Amino acid sequence: MATQTQIEVVMPQMGVSVSEGTIVKWLKREGQRVLADEPLLEISTDKVDTEVPSPGDGILGSIVTLEGETVAVGTTIALITTGGEAPAEQESESTTTAPIPPASPEPVAALPADRAFVSPVVARIAAEHSVDLERVSGSGHGGRVTKKDVLAHIAAATTPVAAANEPLPAPVTSAPSSGDRLEPMSQMRRSIAEHMRRSLDTAAHATTVFEVDMSNVVAIRARLKPEFLERHAVRLTYLAFVARATVEALRNWPWLNAEIRGQEIVTHSYINLCIAVAVDGGKGLVVPAIRNAEGLNLLGMARAIQDVAERARSKQLTPEDVQGGTFTITNPGGHGSIVGTPIINQPQVAILDTEALVKRPVVISDEKGVDAISVRPIMNLCLSFDHRLIDGAYAVQFMAEIRRSLESWGEERY
């Protein structure tokens, strides 16, 4: 077992002339795990009211100074124990305890007053995944976020398999009304909530809807479907056709496969196509990426989609599977919806959604310009795009190309 050391939490000096401070509120309870730089308590002084961040990682061993008490600057107000094992979570309210005489405190490595150092690889991974490093717990030297930390954070945020290191916050003490059900959000839920809010706050969302006549695709799919199943054990879906058409169209409309980084546009030469997969009976969402989708033909695409979907549902995705996507397709249409306004998967700039395939009456003109009514299988495709980068004209031409591609899908095309 690792040796335990004690870190003292002291009343900070919030200004040259300040000599004391008052504890307003402890944000953590005794026995709770705390992370370096995480807000530990709120204080009030003559100069300013502020949060005090934890000086290190560990367990909040004992709170010496209680809420409401005023003490001189430099007074030890709590002790954090580093190393060793976390005690079992406590559901009770924080209790006062007699101050424990501190073991001879070992000097702790001085932490930087500002944010801890971010190494090149951590910076890169964080940028690629739009991870806010403030929210990531750091296990490295000086409390910094290591590569392992940030990768674990991403994996926990995007797969349903999340080892909850942090104990859930204590339940709100106000009594629930009868009939209400209270449940804590799962790691995945919280992560989706954060992502969706952030996406709407980041991108300037606009959506365009196109109707596509899928007659040719329906016919070709009917022909190929048994062959794919028997010979390749692959289920051929409409999604595979749409994905193929999308990937080809992205070649000509590359900004839809790009990212905005600060003032720069980063256009990717590869297409890592994300497919949104619903899990947990619709209560969860996973978006794994098919890498280098531009190199896949129809069979390859269908196979790849089938593979990621299966692995997503059976919780077999790896951290690498959910990183690095450049464009997303979501397909809610299976349940009958005909229009959607999907939210962009950050840091991408567009997301395509495929709606239900519905037989509709349509007007067909012959060569002489004579109109007639015909029944055709129509699928709506909805593209939400980030108007900071993509203008309407760009988006609709991209969609028009996808439509042309699907409507003219030839026998020989694979």
Next chain:
Amino acid sequence: MAIARDTESLSSSLDAEQLGLDRADLLGMYRDMLVTRGIEERGHILYKQGKIPGSFYTGRGNEAAAVGVASAMQPEDAGTPLHRDMGVHVTRGVEPWRILAQYMGREDGPARGRDGNVHMALIEQNLVAMVSHLPAMMPVAVGLALAFRIRNERRVSVCWYGDGAAARGDAHEAMNFAGVRRLPVVFVCDNNQYAYSTPPQLEYACANLADRAAAYGFDGVVVDGTDILAVYSEAKRAIEKARQGGGPTLVECLTLRMEGHAVHDDAFYVPRELLEEWAKRDPIGRFRLWLGEHVQAGEAELGELEQQVKALLAEAQKRAESSPAPDPSELEQGVYAEPEQPQESTDA
């Protein structure tokens, strides 16, 4: 063990035939000397015109020594000539236009612009390109001879060094090894009496550099380096002795360096009288006279030969000037030789 000895001048003798040289051979040697000097004179002009970069060295006064020794070599023999030995390259058949291209740092110089002035050689002619750290080529020349000895080939290595370089350890180590193993190498010392500005009395303590041969177990001879036939005679003797398995010889060719160490040096430190005295013994002039006296080569014939050489060199200069500059994008190529077969892992 023989001691160093002076040779007799052959210039006054009629025994060129005994050396196996016919009239054509003799005129050929004269021509080679003319071409050598002509190239170097032309080089002076080109240098002052800014067409030759870097520095420029000549072997003016050493033509007989260089051509004389080279003429005594067989094609299968190998050599490591130095910067006063342009005549060796000319005699062995390197075309003048390529030599001028070399000076000018062009693609058609034997070093393709990667090295300058006389740091060139064509391995097809069994010549090895010299370096500046003299006499670092001496141990290498001994290495050439080592190969011949190991393979029992009747080939000889000819090694050049100068009175200055003789002071360095490489000379000792090379000659010691060659003497111990009786290797087929001839050491030719171009003693032109000045190593840059250092005269002999400050460069070596023995009377003749050839005296040192005894220390290594072989013969040393001093030859009048301005007498091409004397040089040829001693070189031939030494080379054939080596070929027969008789081991090394040190042939010290005594001349005077008639120009500065390089074109930037006006050689003010060489006494005027010395220069005047040796100017009278100019190797080309001497041999011209001898040819006139002993093989009836008249003014017309020699004049004609001299004109041909001039025309050859004019043509060579034109051709050299049209040789392209080397391509900088190829600079990093050729640092390493490629293996004949790619290196595959034949790991068991």
Next chain:
Amino acid sequence: MPEKTYLQAISDGLRQEMHRDERVFVLGEDVGVYGGAFKVTVGLLEEFGPWRVIDAPLSEIAIVGGATGSALMGLRPIAELQFSDFVSCAWDQLVTVAAKQHFRAGTPVPMVLRLPSGGGFSGGPFHSQSPESAFTHVPGLKVVCPATPHDAKGLLATAVDDPNPVLYFEHKHLYRRIKGEVPDERYTIPFGKARIERAGDDVTLVTWGAMVYTAAEAADELQAGGVSVEIIDLRTLQPWDKQAVLESVAKTSKLLILHEDTRTSGFGAEIAAQVVEEAFEQLDAPIRRVAAPDTPIPFSPQLEKAYIPQVEDVASALRELAAY
């Protein structure tokens, strides 16, 4: 498969090369009658005769110059200097003549120079050096540093085949201490291809020569503590397997370079510079080097132990790096 010592592997390799190609010959001090100062060439004189196993006078210049010249004439000399420390006597021949010949004149110099190197037995400043780094800085030379008997023989064969001057640094402290499986038949190991001594996920350790064994012991200690170290034995320094190192750094994001040569301007500095240039965004910690201090090699055992990187030095550096 037969087990041979590092020395036997080299010895057998020499014999095999000489049988295989009559152009190959051995040149050095005390290599013939005496069988070599370390007994690497025992028996070769009797087998191949005095013009293929040549006892040279005490002259590194004659040995290296002789090798250069004979290589220019188409032979394949395997020359030997008795201690790598004496290579400085032949510096000029190597750097001025052999290294630059092909670049200037297009003529290959297919020679091998064997250099017993390394310390650890109170050899003092002039019998213990590992001067390989200096030669990586000379364009035209190749530098080889085998660590195992298997690699020693395979790399020797490749060196003989290579048309360039190859400096072959055999670590004399490994001669009799290290045994391994060595095939009887001839095989080659390409230059510029590293050997992964062990795979790992947490830290990459790059090294060569005898330090591979020090690294292995240190890595074992760390494994017991739950840190997995990937050890890359470069095997050759010029050329070196940059690709293998970059791939490993992409995985672990932490790099430690270990060499027995002194620290400043040792080859570790070059590796570090190139990794930072090409894999900056893969790094999760500064690149560390563990090397000998910038002093001549001392004689007394206590001082030498403070000079040559020990297992504890490497293990402690690895631990710090892993915890960063």
